[in-house]
Structure formats: structure tokens, C-alpha cells
Amino acid sequence: MIRRSSAAAAPAPTIPAIPPTQVLARLAALQTAPIADLKKQWRELFGKEPPPFNRPYLVSRLSYRVQELAYGGLKPETRARLEALGELLDGGNVVLRRIRADSRPLPGTRLIREHDGVQHVVTVRVDDFEYEGRPYRSLSAIARHITGTRWNGWTFFGLRARGDA
Template sequence: MSKLVDDLVTLARLSPAQLKEKWTGIEGCVPPSVPPGLLRRLIAQRLQERRHGALPAIVARELARIASQGVEPPPPRRQIRLTPGARLVREWNGRTVTVEVLEHGFAYADRTWRSLSEIARHVTGAHWSGPRFFGLTGNG
């Protein structure tokens, strides 16, 4: 094994106090106040950077710039509430699939089903997300 691999394997066995000593030896300063698991990963990153090189300064600056701008969270998923009596209609391979929403489940093909996914699997013969199959999500 290479020295780097040996060092990385050794990190897994170090106590929190030993990790702090290792950080001080590598960085020459007090370690950040983070959980031991994270400190272990930070040390591993530093060891790998020494062996293979760090990100170019321009890339690091660009990443820092992007991080400082913040990222907008994705819009909330729309909540679809199915009320008893509603009908879901889907065309599949030239056949119209009509499902009625019941108080507890769904009616399709003269049978009561627990979920839309069961119906979608029955109709297609493949695993489908029922809400996606019937167009109730933004992904379908």
C-alpha cells in the first residue's frame, strides 16, 4: 500500500485527542471545533491534497463566491389532496384507465386497491410511482 493509503487507514483508528494532535501537526494551528468524524474527514482531505494537489486557487475562489451567494431552495412540492369521489384518468397503450378515489383506497377494475402504485403496476406490468403515473407530481 502507498503511504497515503496507510495514513488514511490509520486515521480511522485515532481517538479524538489524537485527531486534534494530527491536525495541529499538519496545519500548525488549533483544530476547528467539529465532531471527530468531520475532523477525520478534514484531515483525510488535507493528506490527499498534499499527495495529489489542492483545487486551483481560481476554482476555490469561484466555489467560495457561489457559496456566499446562497442557493435558493427548490419550490415546495405541490400537495395534491385527493377527495373521495374524484376520478383519475390516464391513457395507457390505447386503453383508458379510470380510477375512483375512495375514502380508504382506490377503485379500479371492479376491485379496491390500497394505493395508486399497485394500480399502476397492475396496468403497466412494471414498477411505477402511482402518483407519477397518474400525473399528480411535477415529474410526470
């Protein structure tokens, strides 16, 4: 006997179409929108929760998404070419590629944290992080250097809330 759930699956979120005539106004509005509005627009335009990244990241991704919804996205050939190039860079390791794409801040991003009254700035690089002119393999190593105790670096720099997986 097969049991079927009486609850229907949640419908996929409806992503709104954006008329090309609204693109410039929407892009300009993103520059001064409060962070709460940016996160709301993220939910509307991507159909999921926004990542815990900084304002410039959200603005840049939302800007791209507005244009994508108005004018169309990448051609399938272009998408396939980018996937092939990604495989060259990570040896075809889809898990590694997904980790980098979904959770790691873009190279050049500056992470700023105040600790004991001192502001600490870390720059995200392609394969590591830079702090005080030195390369570090992980944010946890930087957090340990700053505090003298063990920390999850992602939590210390506010990229992940305590208790998140």
C-alpha cells in the first residue's frame, strides 16, 4: 500500500518579469535602498533567502538579476562554456565548485570586524585570505590570531550565525 501525503508540495515562487523600461530606475534605486529592502528584493527576484554578505555584494547581484529578468540571461552555449572552464579550474569537483559559488565571498571582498576596540580588516583572495599583509588559509586561523582562542572564522566575521550548519 502506498501512502500519499495529502499536503500538496509548496508551489515554486513566482519571479516577476521586469519591463526593460524600468531597468534604469530600479538600478538607481538599489544604490540607496536600505539593506532590509535589498533583502526583500532578493527574496522576490531570486525566490530564496539572501546570503549573509555585505551591501555591495547584494547590490551587484540584484543589479545583474534585474537586467537578467528584463533582457534575458546567458545563452545556453555561454553557460556550457563557463561550466567547462569551471571544470578546468576545480578538476570537475562539483562539490568544491558549489562551496565556492554559494558560500565564499567574492575575491576582493573586505571583511571588517571590531574586536576589543580594534578594527580588523581581512581581504578575501582567490585561494586564501589576507590579514595584516600575510596570507592565511582560513578565517578561523585569522580569528585565532586576533583573539588568542579557537573560533569558527565564518562566525567570527559574521558570515554565518552561531548554530548554522
